[in-house]
Amino acid sequence: MREVSDLETSAVQSDDIAVKLEHKHKLIYVFARAVLERLSIDDPFINHEHLILQASDALDVFISAINELPGVLDYVLPAEATLHSRGQEPLWTWLFPRVLTLLGRRQCENLTEKIKDLFYISFQAVARSPLHWNLNSFFFTYLKECITSKYTVLPLNFSLQLTLIQLPWTMCKTPASFLIPTYWTLHCRLMTSAGLCHLSKALTNL
Numbered sequence: 001m002r003e004v005s006d007l008e009t010s011a012v013q014s015d016d017i018a019v020k021l022e023h024k025h026k027l028i029y030v031f032a033r034a035v036l037e038r039l040s041i042d043d044p045f046i047n048h049e050h051l052i053l054q055a056s057d058a059l060d061v062f063i064s065a066i067n068e069l070p071g072v073l074d075y076v077l078p079a080e081a082t083l084h085s086r087g088q089e090p091l092w093t094w095l096f097p098r099v100l101t102l103l104g105r106r107q108c109e110n111l112t113e114k115i116k117d118l119f120y121i122s123f124q125a126v127a128r129s130p131l132h133w134n135l136n137s138f139f140f141t142y143l144k145e146c147i148t149s150k151y152t153v154l155p156l157n158f159s160l161q162l163t164l165i166q167l168p169w170t171m172c173k174t175p176a177s178f179l180i181p182t183y184w185t186l187h188c189r190l191m192t193s194a195g196l197c198h199l200s201k202a203l204t205n206l
Contacts, residue, residue: 017069017071020069021069021071021072021075022075024065024068024069024072024075025072025075025091027061027065028061028062028065028072028091028095029083029086029091031058031061031062032058032062032095032098033084033085034054035051035054035055035058036055036058036098036099036101036102037098038051039051039052039055039102039105039108040098040101040102040105048107052107052108052110052111055102055108055111056110056111056114059099059111059114059115059117059118060114062095062099062118063114063117063118063121066118066121066122066125067121067125070122070125070126070128070129070132071129071131071132072091073090073091073092073095073122073125073126073132073135074090074091074092074132074135075090075091076088076089076090076091092122092135092138092139093142096139096142099115099118100115100146102115103115119139119143122139123136123139126139
């Protein structure tokens with residue numbers, strides 16, 4: 001946290017977009033690791049009430065950062081940089097699974113609306129930035145894969161109760177060669193059934 005605070009000070013004083021992007025990325029990374037990942041495990045010694053309040057604040061930070069600098073979602077670590085659990089993937093492919101694992105999770109119900117807001121803002125923010133328009137199609141493809149992969153592990157009677165989603169594919173120009181990384185699917189399967197319902201409804205409203 002001390003490192004993030006120092007970085008925040010330098011970022012505020014700088015007009016360099018690269019510095020600002022690094023700052024926003026570090027904020028998101030630190031809060032996701034310190035809060036979201038802890039909530040996604042079943043630890044009986046965790047103070048869930050306090051941690052959920054922190055998660056709510058963290059989501060506010062994510063939303064603000066993305067709204068201000070949509071490019072942070074496409075941020076990739078410099079080749080010489082290393083962060084625990086972070087590879088060279090764009091930030092959104094690292095962050096979204098960690099957010100979705102909380103959707104519908106027991107004791108995390110109060111975070112549902114903010115999680116939806118995070119995805120709405122993500123779509124809207126990249127749509128405003130010509131450099132990042134292509135991310136919209138990747139987001140749709142990823143969220144669709146979340147639902148598709150979850151269907152395969154749901155009881156049949158539950159699956160039949162879900163409404164099929166008609167995505168606005170005219171907005172999605174994803175090439176057929178685009179592949180969904182395996183670790184996305186693994187994170188998708190950590191979503192609860194309630195989380196899947198929330199995601200389904202949110203997608204139909206996008």
